[in-house]
Amino acid sequence: MANIALNFEDGVTRILEGLPYETVADTAYRLGINIPLDCADGACGTCKCHVKSGQFDPGDFIEDALTDEEFEQGYALACQTIPESDMIIEVLASSAVCKVEIEAFQATIEKLEFPSQEIVKLTVKTADSKIIDFLPGQYVNIEIPGMDTSRSYSFCNAPGTDELVFIIRLVPGGLMSTYLSEKAQIGDTLELTGPLGSFYLREITRPTLFFAGGTGIAPFISMLQKLEAENNTQPITLFYGATTEENLVELDQLHVYTSSLNFDVKVCVSSQDEASVPKGYVTQWINKETLTEAQYDLYLCGPPAMVEAIKTSLSDSQIQYDGFHMEKFIPTGNEAASTV
Secondary structure, rough: OOOEEEEEEEOEEEEEEEEOOOOOHHHHHHHHOOOOOEEEEEEEEOOOEEEEEEEOOOOOOOOOOOOHHHHHOEEEEEOOOEEEEEOOEEEOOOOOHHHOOEEEEEEEEEEEEEEEOOEEEEEEEHHHHHHHHOOOOOEEEEEOOOOOOOEEOOOOOOEEEEEEEEEOOOOOOOOHHHHHHHHHHOOEEEEEEEEEEOOOOOOOOEEEEEEEHHHHHHHHHHHHHHHHHOOOOOOOOEEEEOHHHHOOOOOHHHHHHHOOEEEEEEEEOOOOOOOOEHHHHHHHHOOOOOOOOOOOEEEEEHHHHHHHHHHHHHHHHHOOOOEEEEEEEEEOOEEEEOOO
């Protein structure tokens, strides 16, 4: 049997005793450590990790999940890797994410606010004042009352509280949207599961860029609350785009952080000619004149088209970055069941 030292990106290390012919992922989950995992078949690359030492059988995987170049650089897939000696492995996630137990809990609706015709701000209070801890940027699944299905929404509040806030786009014909806009009442009980997700705030150690599209602003508000509590001094710029000025929500709160943090916010709209803010897309600020630092960390949350446009603009403008963290909206059925 081999010992597997899992070193998480926040510096925490756990040493696990593996069983013969057991993959690294199987060992971790057997011992209650939830390392990133999705397909478990070597096809998606979610469980990619960096092997620092040790011999192992890399198993079977496809090029999309792990390239030959990555393998030569020491990367492997935890779902396929079978140790043949003691190993040291860097997990590409924090210990808090990997150890967190996914649990179900109840909450009642406290507030239903409609800052625009297309957006609802949902505030709920947990049953028995249960405190919910999570990493800023993560999300929960909320079950649609009366249906055996759920939608995913990012926290828009600081961790460690019994009052949770979500900013949700109202999709015409959407199951959750119909419930929230037509049926929901103050005092209704909701079933939530989480926290979940690998899009979360890391330690901010260099100039950082936030890009938010529409209700993708939610996780960034949670992140900014955390950074304010930590008195972070690194320069942070938020580029926030929406279809109309009405859909640029929480601007008053964002401007508070321009005083309490080394923070700036730039906003724009894409589908409104008469507006008090610039018309266009967040990519208009991706250039050497605006972004003058030698290197950045980046966080993106928005629809796939926005995320891809930002990646292209960064490349075209030769903006240098190291950490690159993103959350794409994922449509499901009639609802844009994104993590925002």
